[in-house]
Amino acid sequence: MAIGATIHTFDVQLADTDRGVYEEYSLRVARHPSETDAYMLTRLLAYGLEFVEGIAFSEGLSSTEEPAVVVRDLTGRTTAWVEVGAPDAERLHYGSRLADRTVVYTHRDPAKVMAPWEGKRIHRSDDIRVYSFDPGFIDAAVPLLERRNTVTMTVTERVLYLDLNGTTLTTAVHEHELG
Incomplete structure (x- = not known):
C-alpha cells in the first residue's frame, strides 16, 4: 500500500449476465495521492467487468x-x-507479449487515448480491445464515492447498470478496436 494512500472499501454484488458471472466480493482499494477518483472508479469497474478467478489489483501507480x-x-x-486510463504504446506492447489477453478501460475520450498509439509497434495490436463508457458517466458517478461503498454492477447486453451507494447510473460499455 502506498504511503499517504486513501483506503476505500467496496462491497460489490456483480451480475454479469453477458458472461454468466455472479459474484459478491469486498475490495479494499488504496487510492494513491496522485490517482484521481475517476481513475480509481474506472479501475473498480474494470475489475468487475473482467472478473474471473485469479483477478487482482496490482501495486497500482x-x-x-x-x-x-x-x-x-x-x-x-x-x-x-488490464490497463486503465491512457497507457502508452510501450506498456501495451509489453502487456500483450506477456498475457494472452490485453484490454484497456478508459474514463477518457477513447479516440484521444488511442491516437498516440498509431504507427507504434504494439504486439498483437489487432487483439487488443479498448473499452469506454458513455460521456459523463464517470463524472456523474465520482461524487457518489465515499470511503465505504456499496456497489451493485449488473451487465446485460454490454449495458452496465451501476448502483453506487443507492444511486443508479446506466452506461453502455463501448468496445473499440486498434488498427
Whole structure:
C-alpha cells in the first residue's frame, strides 16, 4: 500500500449476465495521492467487468511492471493484462507479449487515448480491445464515492447498470478496436 494512500472499501454484488458471472466480493482499494477518483472508479469497474478467478489489483501507480488489474492462473502466469486510463504504446506492447489477453478501460475520450498509439509497434495490436463508457458517466458517478461503498454492477447486453451507494447510473460499455 502506498504511503499517504486513501483506503476505500467496496462491497460489490456483480451480475454479469453477458458472461454468466455472479459474484459478491469486498475490495479494499488504496487510492494513491496522485490517482484521481475517476481513475480509481474506472479501475473498480474494470475489475468487475473482467472478473474471473485469479483477478487482482496490482501495486497500482507505484508499479511500472504491472497493469492496474492483472489476472493470473494457478501457476502465477499472467493471463490478462488490464490497463486503465491512457497507457502508452510501450506498456501495451509489453502487456500483450506477456498475457494472452490485453484490454484497456478508459474514463477518457477513447479516440484521444488511442491516437498516440498509431504507427507504434504494439504486439498483437489487432487483439487488443479498448473499452469506454458513455460521456459523463464517470463524472456523474465520482461524487457518489465515499470511503465505504456499496456497489451493485449488473451487465446485460454490454449495458452496465451501476448502483453506487443507492444511486443508479446506466452506461453502455463501448468496445473499440486498434488498427
